Structure formats: C-alpha cells, structure tokens
Amino acid sequence: MADPRFYTAAGPFTLNELAAVSGASIGEGANSEARFIDVQPLFLAGPDHVSFLDSPRYVESFIKSRAGACLVHPDHASKAPKDMALLLTEEPYHAYARVAGSFYPPAAFGNCAERSSPIDETANLGKGTTVTPGVVIGPGAEIGRNCHIGANATIGHGVVIGDDCVIGANASLAYCLIGHRVVILAGARVGEDGYGFAPGPREHLRVPQLGRVLIGDDVDIGANTTIDRGSSPDTVIGEGTKIDNLVQIAHNVKLGKNCLVVSQVGISGSTEIGDFVMLGGQAGLAGHLKIGDGARISAKTGVMSDIEAGATVGGYPAQPMREWLRGVAVIRKMGNKAGKT
Numbered sequence: 602m603a604d605p606r607f608y609t610a611a612g613p614f615t616l617n618e619l620a621a622v623s624g625a626s627i628g629e630g631a632n633s634e635a636r637f638i639d640v641q642p643l644f645l646a647g648p649d650h651v652s653f654l655d656s657p658r659y660v661e662s663f664i665k666s667r668a669g670a671c672l673v674h675p676d677h678a679s680k681a682p683k684d685m686a687l688l689l690t691e692e693p694y695h696a697y698a699r700v701a702g703s704f705y706p707p708a709a710f711g712n713c714a715e716r717s718s719p720i721d722e723t724a725n726l727g728k729g730t731t732v733t734p735g736v737v738i739g740p741g742a743e744i745g746r747n748c749h750i751g752a753n754a755t756i757g758h759g760v761v762i763g764d765d766c767v768i769g770a771n772a773s774l775a776y777c778l779i780g781h782r783v784v785i786l787a788g789a790r791v792g793e794d795g796y797g798f799a800p801g802p803r804e805h806l807r808v809p810q811l812g813r814v815l816i817g818d819d820v821d822i823g824a825n826t827t828i829d830r831g832s833s834p835d836t837v838i839g840e841g842t843k844i845d846n847l848v849q850i851a852h853n854v855k856l857g858k859n860c861l862v863v864s865q866v867g868i869s870g871s872t873e874i875g876d877f878v879m880l881g882g883q884a885g886l887a888g889h890l891k892i893g894d895g896a897r898i899s900a901k902t903g904v905m906s907d908i909e910a911g912a913t914v915g916g917y918p919a920q921p922m923r924e925w926l927r928g929v930a931v932i933r934k935m936g937n938k939a940g941k942t
Contacts, residue, residue: 603639603705603811603812603833604759604776604813606741606758606759607758607759607775607776607813608705608811609705610638610639610704610705611703611704611705611706612636612637612638612639612703612704613636613637613638613649614636614637614703614704615633615634615635615636615637616631616632616633616634616635616636616637616670616686616688617633617634619637619651619670619688619700619703620633620688622699622700622703623672623688623690623696623697623699623700624690624696624699625672625688625689625690625696626688626689626690627686627687627688627689628678628681628686628687628688628689631670631686631687632686635669635670635686636649637649637650637651637669637670638650639651639704640652640697640700640701640704640811640833641668641833642833642834643659643662643663643665643666643668643671644662644665644666645833645834646666646667646668646669647667647668647669648667648668648669648684649669650668650669650670651668651669651670651671651672651688651700652666652668652670652671652672653671653672653673653693653694653696653697653700654671654672654673654674654677654693655674655693655694655697658889660677660680663677663680663681664680664681664682665682666682666685667682668685669684669685669686670685670686670687670688671685671686671687671688672688672690672693672696672697672700673687673688673689673690673693674689674690674691674693675689675691692799692801694799694808695799695800695801695806697799697808698798698799698806698807698808698809699806701808701809701811702806702807702808702809704809705809705811719735719736719737719738720732720736720737720738721738721739721740721741721742721758723740723741724738724739724740724741724742724743724744724756725742725743725744726738726744726748727744727745727746727747727748727764728746728747729746729747729748730744730745730746730747730748730749730750731748731749731750732750733749733750733751733752733770734752734753735752735753735754736750736751736752736753736754736755736756737754737755737756738750738755738756739755739756739757739758739759739760740758740759741758741759742756742757742758742759742760742761742762743760743761743762744756744762744766745762745763745764745765745766745781746764746765747764747765748762748764748765748766748767748768749766749767749768750768751767751768751769751770751771751772751787752770752771753770753771754768754769754770754771754772754773754774755772755773755774755775756768756774757773757774757775757776757777757792758775759776760774760775760776760777760778760779760792761777761778761779762774762779762783763779763780763781763782763783763818764781764782765781765782766779766781766782766783766784766785767783767784767785768785769785769786769787769788769789769824770787770788771787771788772785772786772787772788772789772790772791773789773790773791773792773793774791774792775791775792775793775830776792776812776813776814776830777791777792777813777814777815777816777830778813778814778815778816779791779816780816780817780818780819780820780840781818781819782818782819783816783818783819783820783821783822784820784821784822785822786821786822786823786824786826786846787824787825788824788825789822789823789824789825789826789827789828790825790826790827790828791814791816791822791827791828792813792814792828792829792830793827793829793830794810794829794830795810795829795830795831795832795836795851795852795853795870796829796851796852796870797809797810797832797852808832810829810830810831810832810852811831811832811833812830812831812832812833812834812835812836812852812853813830813831813835813836814828814829814830814831814835814836814837814838815835815836815837815838816828816838817837817838817839817840817841817842817858818840818841819840819841820838820839820840820841820842820843820844821842821843821844822838822844823844823845823846823847823848823864824846824847825846825847826844826845826846826847826848826849826850827848827849827850828850829850829851829852829870830852831852831853832852832853832870834853835853836850836851836852836853836854836855837854837855837856838850838856839856839857839858839859839860839876840858840859841858841859842856842857842858842859842860842861842862843860843861843862844862845862845863845864845866845882846864847864847865848862848863848864848865848866848867848868849866849867849868850868851867851868851869851870851871851872851888852870852871853870853871854868854869854870854871854872854873854874855872855873855874856868856874857874857875857876857877857878857894858876858877859876859877860874860876860877860878860879860880861878861879861880862880863880863881863882863884863900864882864883865882865883866880866881866882866883866884866885866886867884867885867886868880868886869885869886869887869888869889869890870888870889871888871889872886872887872888872889872890872891872892873890873891873892874886874892875891875892875893875894875895875896875910876894876895877894877895878892878893878894878895878896878897878898879896879897879898880898881897881898881899881900881901881902882900882901883900883901884898884899884900884901884902884903884904885902885903885904886898886904887904887905887906890904890905890906890907890908891907891908892904892907892908893907893908893909893910893911893912894910894911895910895911896908896909896910896911896912896913896914897912897913897914898913898914898915898919899913899914899915899916899922901917902914902915902916902917902919903916903917903918903919904918904919905918905919906918906919916928916929
C-alpha cells in the first residue's frame with residue numbers, strides 16, 4: 602500500500618467500477634461486486650489489491666501473484682492464479698493508468714505550498730538544526746538534529762531527514778525518507794514524478810507515481826541531480842553511495858551500497874545496481890537491467906543488457922573492456938591504412 606504519509610487513496614472500488622473506468626471486460630467467473638482498496642505491483646499485491654501485467658518478462662510474477670484482480674491481455678489469461686479476478690484488455694498498462702488515477706486523483710497528492718506559513722506548525726525540527734531564509738517545510742515533515750537547510754530549499758509534506766544532514770540551496774525534497782549524514786547539494790531534485798506514461802494510439806496517459814525515494818546513511822548527492830520517486834515500489838539509494846552533479850536516476854532504480862556515480866550518468870527505470878559499482882561520466886543504462894556487485898562501467902558506455910559482477914565494460918553497446926579496446930585499435934589501423942592509399 603502507498604505510504605499514507607504521502608498518499609491518500611480513494612475508493613474502495615468494486616470490480617465492476619474498475620472495469621468501467623479502465624474499459625476492460627470482467628473475466629469469466631469473477632465476482633463483479635468484489636471490492637478493492639488499492640493498486641500494487643504483482644510481487645507486492647494481496648487479495649484486496651489490483652495489479653497489471655503488461656510485459657512477458659513478468660509472467661512468472663503474474664503466475665505467483667496474490668493480487669485479487671489483475672489487468673491483463675487475453676493471451677495471458679490462462680496463466681492466472683485460480684482465485685485472481687481478471688480484467689481483460691488489449692492495453693493493460695493504459696487501463697492500469699486509468700485505474701490508478703481513480704485510486705489516486707491529483708487531489709490525493711499533498712502540496713507543501715498550500716499554507717500561509719513557510720514552515721508548517723506540524724513539522725518537527727531537531728535540536729541544533731538551522732534553517733536559512735526562504736526555506737519551505739511541509740506538514741508532518743521530520744528533520745533530525747544538527748542539520749543545515751540551505752536558502753530557498755523545499756521540504757515536502759511527510760519527508761523524513763535524519764541527523765547531521767546538509768540540504769543545499771534551492772534543493773527540493775518530496776516523497777522521500779533520508780538517513781543520517783546525507784549531503785544533498787544545491788538544486789537537486791529528490792522525489793519528483795518518474796517518467797511514467799502509458800502510450801496509446803489516441804493519447805498517452807500519465808501513470809500516478811505512488812512510491813518513495815529511500816536514501817541510506819552517508820550518501821552524497823551532487824548539484825542539480827534528479828532522483829525520481831518509485832512508481833509503486835520505491836527508488837532506493839544504498840548507504841555510502843556518492844553521486845555526482847547532473848545525474849538522472851529514474852523511478853524504481855535500486856542503487857546499491859558504496860557506489861560511485863559520475864556526472865551526467867543516466868539510469869533508466871527499474872534497473873538494479875549492486876554494491877561498489879562504478880559508473881563513469883555520461884554512461885547510459887537501459888531499464889530493467891541487473892548490474893552485478895563491483896562492476897565498472899566506463900565513461901560514455903551504453904549499457905543495454907545485464908552486466909556480471911566484477912566485470913569492466915566500455916563502448917556502445919557495452920562489451921568487455923579488452924574487446925572494446927581491441928575493436929577500437931582495429932578500426933584505427935584500418936583508418937590509418939585507408940589514409941595512406
């Protein structure tokens with residue numbers, strides 16, 4: 602269930618109401634009056650939740666899911682668990698966007714600017730914390746001891762910040778839980794909407810982003826870096842990880858402990874990165890990948906498939922470093938020969 606500090610669900614809704622909203626048809630044998638209280642991904646959903654299957658890579662999760670109802674293409678209906686109610690549609694993700702939007706309409710998202718005082722009276726600031734001019738702190742926010750909040754920073758409703766943290770000028774934090782001794786430099790954006798849109802032939806629907814950003818202890822986040830909140834599972838930054846300026850981390854990314862992420866790296870949604878991984882400047886990682894512990898990815902590398910633990914890769918597309926350098930040397934020799942003819 603979405604964190605109630607940040608989100609308030611509408612509903613519950615009956616299966617019949619969800620079918621009407623999504624444009625899906627109810628599968629044979631399902632109880633149209635069954636009620637559901639929330640949306641959840643397949644691996645987290647329970648009997649009171651609605652989920653969706655939109656990619657063959659998640660069929661195994663679908664087969665094992667405890668979701669009470671699921672939006673699914675008719676081609677996968679035969680693989681559904683016995684007690685799961687099905688909402689059948691040719692466009693499951695598009696339909697899910699409509700269902701999630703019903704549970705979480707725009708009014709369900711808090712706005713820390715909707716009050717007269719810049720620091721809400723329900724916010725809790727620890728002993729020794731300093732707040733500089735222009736700071737806005739939302740309802741229910743919790744800031745630990747001996748923190749420093751820079752000028753014009755915005756701390757959204759319900760945000761939790763641990764002890765001995767530094768939040769730079771003009772940074773904005775929303776939908777996030779932050780550990781101790783974290784440094785977030787000026788202009789960073791933590792917890793904004795992920796790039797979640799359900800494409801369709803007539804329109805592209807915004808999918809509500811209902812997760813959080815979880816940041817471990819001793820993390821550094823550079824200036825103007827963006828870390829999107831999860832779509833339903835959380836975006837996670839492991840303890841001790843150091844992130845440079847101008848990095849983009851998309852929704853649902855899991856970044857392990859003590860990683861080094863250099864400037865202008867882009868990590869696409871739902872990619873999982875192990876511990877002690879090094880990402881060189883301007884490296885780009887596609888979504889839904891797994892990067893093993895201790896892997897090293899050189900600058901400007903384009904990663905489009907999983908990387909084994911301890912591997913060192915470079916090039917576009919990424920390949921073992923020695924192979925990439927060998928290929929570069931061959932092309933250089935061919936170019937030199939061509940220039941002499």
